[in-house]
Amino acid sequence: MDIDPRRRAGRIDPLWFGHNLEHTRSVIFGGLAAQLLRNRKFAGPLTPEGTIRHWDRIGEEGCLFMPLRPAGKRGTAGEVYVRRFDPDLPAAGQCQRIQRFDGSGPCGIAQAGLFLAGGRQYELRLALQAERPMTVRVRVAGAAEHLDAVRELEGGPWTELELAFTCRESDPDGRLEIILDSPGVLSVGAASLQRADHFHGMRPDVVELLRRIGAGILRWPGGNFAGSYRWKDGLLPVDQRAPLWGAGILPHTDGIDEHEIGTDEFVALCRAIGAEPWITINMSLEGPIDAGQWVQYCNGSADGEWGRLRAERGQPEPFGVKYWSLGNEMGYGHMGGPNDPDGYAAMARDCARAMKAADPSIVLVASGTWEKDEWYDRVLATVGDCFDHVSYHEYTDLTRAYQGPAGAEEFARVVTSPDRTAGILADIRRRLDAHAPGGKTVGISFDEWNVWYAWFRRPGVLEGVHTAAMGNMFCREGRRLGMTLGAYFEPVNEGAMRVKPDGCHLTPAGRVFELFRGHHGNDLIETGPPAADGLDVAASVDRGGSRIFLTLVNRDPGAARAAEIRLKGIAAIEQAGGTLLTSPNWLPESRFDVAELPVELLDPHALNASIPPHSVAGVWIRYA
Numbered sequence: 001m002d003i004d005p006r007r008r009a010g011r012i013d014p015l016w017f018g019h020n021l022e023h024t025r026s027v028i029f030g031g032l033a034a035q036l037l038r039n040r041k042f043a044g045p046l047t048p049e050g051t052i053r054h055w056d057r058i059g060e061e062g063c064l065f066m067p068l069r070p071a072g073k074r075g076t077a078g079e080v081y082v083r084r085f086d087p088d089l090p091a092a093g094q095c096q097r098i099q100r101f102d103g104s105g106p107c108g109i110a111q112a113g114l115f116l117a118g119g120r121q122y123e124l125r126l127a128l129q130a131e132r133p134m135t136v137r138v139r140v141a142g143a144a145e146h147l148d149a150v151r152e153l154e155g156g157p158w159t160e161l162e163l164a165f166t167c168r169e170s171d172p173d174g175r176l177e178i179i180l181d182s183p184g185v186l187s188v189g190a191a192s193l194q195r196a197d198h199f200h201g202m203r204p205d206v207v208e209l210l211r212r213i214g215a216g217i218l219r220w221p222g223g224n225f226a227g228s229y230r231w232k233d234g235l236l237p238v239d240q241r242a243p244l245w246g247a248g249i250l251p252h253t254d255g256i257d258e259h260e261i262g263t264d265e266f267v268a269l270c271r272a273i274g275a276e277p278w279i280t281i282n283m284s285l286e287g288p289i290d291a292g293q294w295v296q297y298c299n300g301s302a303d304g305e306w307g308r309l310r311a312e313r314g315q316p317e318p319f320g321v322k323y324w325s326l327g328n329e330m331g332y333g334h335m336g337g338p339n340d341p342d343g344y345a346a347m348a349r350d351c352a353r354a355m356k357a358a359d360p361s362i363v364l365v366a367s368g369t370w371e372k373d374e375w376y377d378r379v380l381a382t383v384g385d386c387f388d389h390v391s392y393h394e395y396t397d398l399t400r401a402y403q404g405p406a407g408a409e410e411f412a413r414v415v416t417s418p419d420r421t422a423g424i425l426a427d428i429r430r431r432l433d434a435h436a437p438g439g440k441t442v443g444i445s446f447d448e449w450n451v452w453y454a455w456f457r458r459p460g461v462l463e464g465v466h467t468a469a470m471g472n473m474f475c476r477e478g479r480r481l482g483m484t485l486g487a488y489f490e491p492v493n494e495g496a497m498r499v500k501p502d503g504c505h506l507t508p509a510g511r512v513f514e515l516f517r518g519h520h521g522n523d524l525i526e527t528g529p530p531a532a533d534g535l536d537v538a539a540s541v542d543r544g545g546s547r548i549f550l551t552l553v554n555r556d557p558g559a560a561r562a563a564e565i566r567l568k569g570i571a572a573i574e575q576a577g578g579t580l581l582t583s584p585n586w587l588p589e590s591r592f593d594v595a596e597l598p599v600e601l602l603d604p605h606a607l608n609a610s611i612p613p614h615s616v617a618g619v620w621i622r623y624a
Contacts, residue, residue: 001527001528001537001563001564001565001566002566002567002568003525003527003539003548003550003565003566003567003568004525004526004567004568004569005525005541005545005548005567005569005570005623006568006569007525007526008523008524008525008526008541009479009523009524009525009526010479010523010524011479011521011522011523011524011543012474012475012478012519012520012521012522012523012524012540013216013478013479013484014214014216014217014520014521015216015217015276015484015485015486016216016446016474016478016483016485016486017214017215017216017471017474017486017488017513017516017520018215018216018217018218018219018275018276018278018447018485018486018487018488019210019213019215019217019218019219019275019487019488019489019490019491019496020218020219020220020222020223020447020448020487020488020489020490020491021218021219021220021221021261021266021269021490021491021492022219022220022221022222022223022224022225022226022249022489022490023221023222023225023229023244023246023249023250023257023261024222024223024224024225024246024249024250024490024494025249025250025251025252025493025494026252026492026493026494026499027490027492027493027494028257028258028260028261028492029252029253029257029258029260030252030493030499031206031492031493031499032202032203032206032207032261032492032499033194033201033202033203033258033260033261034194034195034198034199034201034202034203035192035193035194035201035258035260036114036115036193036194037111037114037176037191037192037193038054038111038253039052039053039054039055039253039254039256040190040191040192040193040258041090041091041092041189041190041239041242041243041258042055042067042090042092042094042095042096042188042189042190043092043093043094043243043256044092044254044256046066046067049065050064050065050066051065051096051109052067052094052096053254054111055096055109055110055111056109056110056111056112057107057108057109057110058106058107058108058109058110058177058179059100059104059105059106059107059108060105061104061105062100062101062102062103062104062105062107063098063099063100063101063104063105063107064097064098064099064101064107065096065097065098065099065107065109066097067094067095067096067097068094068095068096068097068187069093069094090127090158090187090189090190091189091190091239091240091241091242091243092189092242092243093242095129095187095188095189096109096187096188097185097186097187098178098180098185098186098187098188099184099185099186100180100182100183100184100185101183102183104183106137106179106180106181107179107180108137108177108178108179108180109177109178109188110175110176110177110178111175111176111191112142112173112174112175112176113173113174113175114140114142114171114173114174114175114176114193115171115172115173115174115501115502116140116142116146116167116170116171116174117167117170117195117502118167118168118169118170118171119166119167120166120167120195120196120197121164121165121166121167121195121196121197122140122146122164122165122166122167122193122194122195122196123162123163123164123192123193123194123195123196123198124138124140124147124162124163124164124165124176124191124192124193125160125161125162125163125190125191125192125239126138126160126161126163126178126188126190126191126192127158127159127160127161127188127189127190127191127239128153128158128159128160128161128186128187128188128189129156129157129158129159129186129187129189130153130154130155130156130184130185130186130187131155131184131185131186132155132184132185133152133153133154133155133184134152134153134155134180134181134182134183134184134186135150135151135152135153135180135181135182136150136151136152136153136161136178136179136180136181136186137149137150137151137177137178137179137181138150138151138161138163138176138177138178138179139175139176139177139179140165140174140175140176140177140193141174141175141177142171142172142173142174142175143169143170143171143172143173143174144168144169144171145168146165146166146167146168146171146174147163147165149163150181153186158189160239164196170502172501172502176191176193178191190239190240192238192239199268199269199272200264200265200268200269201238201260201261201265202260202261202265202269203499203504205503205504206492206497206499206504207269207272207273209491209496209497209504209505209506209510210269210273210275210491210492210497211272211273211274212506212510212514213491213496213497213506213510213513213514213517214274214513214514214516214517214520215273215274215275215491215513216275216276216520217275217276217277217278217323217485217487218266218269218270218273218275218276218277218278218487219278219279219280219325219447219487220261220266220277220278220279220280221261221266221279221280222280222328223249223280223328223448223489223490224246224248224249224328224329224334224335225244225246225249225257226280226281226282226325226327226328227282227283227284227285227328227335227336227337228244228245228246228257228282229244229282230244230282230285231262231263231282231290231294231297232290233259233262234259234261234262234263234264234265235262235263235264235297235309235313238259238260238262241258241259241262242259243256243257243258243259244256244257244259245257263279263294263297263298263319264313264315266279267298267319267321276322276323277319277321277322277323278321278323278324278325278485278487279294279298279321279323279324279325280324280325280327280328281294281324281325281326281327281351281355282327282337283326283327283328283330283335283336283337283338283344283347283348283351283367284327284335284336284337285336285337287347287350287351288347288350288351288353288354288355289354291351291354291355292351292354292355292357292358293306293358294355295321295324295354295355295358295359295362296358296359297309297310298310298318298319298320298321299318299319299320299321299358299359299362300318300358300359301318302316321362322361322362322363323362323363323365323485324355324362324363324364324365325364325365325367325391325445325447326347326348326351326352326364326365326366326367326387327344327347327348327367328367328391329367329391329393330344330367330368330369331344331367331368331369331372331375332369341368341374341375341377341378341379342378344367344368344379345378345379345382345383346383348366348367348379348383348386348387349383349386352364352383352386352387353386356386363388363389364386364387364388364389365387365388365389365390365391365445365447365485366379366380366384366386366387366389366390366391367391368390368391370390370391370392370428370431373431376431376432376434376435377435380432380435380436380437380442381435381436381437382437384435384436384437384440384442385437385438385440387442388442388443388484389442389443389444389445389484389485390428390432390442390443390444390445391445391447392424392425392428392444392445392446392447393446393447393448393449393489394421394424394446394448394449395448395449395450395451395452395489396414396417396450396451396452396466397451397452397453398414398451398452398453398458398462398463399452399453400413401413401414401462402453402458402588408557408558411462411557411586411614412555412557414451414462414465414466415462415465415466415469415553415555416469416555417466417469418466418469418470418472418473419473419529419530421449421470421473422473422477422481425444425446425477425481425483426481428444429444429481429482432444432482441482442482443482443483443484443485444481444482444483444484445483445484445485445486445487446483446485446486446487447485447486447487448487448489449470449486449487449488449489450463450488450489450490450494450495451463451466451495458588458589459495459498459507459508459509459588459589460507460508460586460587460588460589460590460591461508461583461585461586461587461590461591461592461614462586462587462588462590462614463495463507463508463509464507464508464509464511464512464581464592464616465508465553465554465555465586465614465615465616466509467488467495467508467509467512467513468512468515468516468536468551468553468616469530469536469553469555471512471513471516471519471538471551472530472536472537472538472551472553474486475519475524475538475540475551476524476527476538479524488509488513491510491513495507495509495510496509496510496513497510507591508581508583508590508591508592511581511592511594511616512581512616515551515579515581515616515618516551516618518540518549518551518618518620519538519540519549519551521542521543522540522541522542522543522549523540523541523542523543524538524539524540525539525540525541525548527539530553530555531555534554534555534556534561535552535553535554535555535561535563535611536552536553536554536555537550537551537552537553537563538550538551546622546623546624547620547621547622547623548567548620548621548623549618549619549620549621550565550618550619550620550621551616551617551618551619552609552611552616552617552618552619553615553616554611554612554613554614554615554616554617556613556614557586557613557614558613559613560610560611560612560613561610561611562608562609562610562611563608563609563610563611564602564606564607564608565606565607565608565609565619565621566605566606567605567606567621567623568605570605570623570624571604571623571624572604572605572623572624573601573604573605573606573607573621573622573623574622574623574624575621575622576599576601576607576619576620576621576622577596577597577599577619577620578596578597578598578599578609578617578618578619578620579594579595579596579597579617579618580594580595580596580597580611580612580615580616580617581593581594581615581616581617582595582612582614582615582616583614583615585614586614592615592616597609597617597618597619598610599619607619607621
């Protein structure tokens with residue numbers, strides 16, 4: 001192939017290589033969150049033993065366990081709720097009540113199965129209320145005893161007990177115990193156990209992987225979870241935030257999210273990994289007033305009501321959240337709020353006006369069912385002046401590839417699907433241009449994409465090759481298609497990284513995203529379309545004009561492909577090298593080996609490299 005760095009076709013935007021951070025399955029608990037305790041706010045039904053689920057009882061005769069729902073009602077999401085939270089009410093609206101009678105043995109609750117790393121420091125918090133003065137013992141033990149603390153509690157209001165300890169040795173089955181050492185009644189409203197080096201309640205090793213994959217932009221809190229999210233609840237101290245319910249998308253945590261991540265934590269994460277924050281508003285609950293106040297909280301000056309509240313919480317400078325979505329997947333019927341084109345158009349218009357009044361510089365993405373003509377006729381043509389982009393979602397099904405005999409035909413269907421995606425996006429582009437009011441250019445926000453397999457991802461090399469082919473398509477076609485934003489669904493435990501209690505690692509897709517950082521911000525070099533069974537290539541040059549980067553995807557499942565690369569319009573190649581992502585197979589759970597790619601210099605203007613089957617390579621060339 002001929003590569004001419006003078007044939008530039010616009011900048012490769014890092015915003016095309018964004019990611020979602022939706023509270024689904026094991027993305028937060030068991031993934032990004034540093035929290036070790038399940039159901040730490042005591043929500044939901046009882047076990048037959050009288051304890052709230054995920055908590056075990058300690059003690060038998062003379063011990064009574066039951067939930068307690070205190071008198072009074074928690075506020076609803078809104079200004080009054082945030083500013084007047086009642087500290088006498090537990091976060092979940094109920095707590096675990098433990099009663100020890102005179103003459104009985106110790107009573108308490110426990111949670112086991114906690115992984116504790118040897119030498120690591122941990123923080124423990126407990127929200128407790130004793131009816132009268134009493135003694136409480138708190139133990140963390142397993143393979144060894146890590147903490148044994150006795151505290152005297154005064155009777156009366158809720159109190160927060162804070163303890164710290166260092167794990168003596170690695171313990172895969174640690175156990176937290178909260179024990180009444182004297183007769184009385186104790187209520188436990190919240191419990192927290194996490195590593196002391198957490199980053200705003202998040203695991204630092206997972207945060208580092210999010211930085212490594214080069215997320216240009218991060219979309220939060222959903223996705224479907226946006227329909228359950230109440231942003232003002234997130235302004236409370238984390239132990240006082242009510243759990244959020246997301247039945248269907250949170251099967252790993254009994255349908256609840258502990259609300260560990262609010263707006264402040266999300267923005268801090270984005271800053272730590274170098275991503276633009278992107279927020280999806282809750283069209284079913286918030287409406288224009290709350291949507292406008294959310295923008296004010298994020299972007300308003302400290303002189304305004306909500307900007308002042310942000311400043312009082314330790315953030316005097318505006319967050320500068322530029323990108324906002326007007327709901328998620330409206331029109332499909334599974335989201336609350338207006339789902340028909342006319343109803344959505346009216347709500348989107350009202351929310352957009354309130355949000356733009358708070359900050360005219362923000363960029364808005366319209367949700368909707370953009371494969372249907374009526375959304376162009378009754379939304380884009382009527383209120384298209386209120387938003388800047390429209391949302392498109394797509395998943396490639398791997399079910400046939402992973403069930404029954406796997407063959408070249410199924411492999412080819414998956415890894416060439418980005419070619420079909422480009423055709424769909426081109427059709428959306430034509431309809432947007434035909435219906436946009438006043439000749440306005442409306443961008444395409446491809447804000448959910450990935451493979452799909454029976455509600456779960458099976459990270460493997462096939463997914464990695466698909467990700468690389470999609471990335472190459474973005475590089476080659478993104479600007480022509482008017483693609484403005486992109487967001488993979490989603491990195492943590494669902495595609496780009498696997499998180500375990502004792503560590504985390506990048507999957508094949510994660511390795512590909514890390515490799516593609518070489519293109520971010522470069523100028524595209526025009527190349528031809530990919531061969532169906534051969535090499536899929538994207539090429540770019542840095543804006544200084546001295547370094548070329550190419551990504552080569554071998555879309556053949558069984559044969560290697562050689563690439564001879566000849567540079568035009570240069571004096572000579574000064575240096576070249578590469579990285580190879582390869583594997584013996586492409587089955588579920590397969591991993592890429594990361595190796596140096598052998599690059600042979602043929603003459604001052606050409607080089608040669610061979611790419612094994614179902615592999616991805618990055619080649620860099622420095623030239624004069």
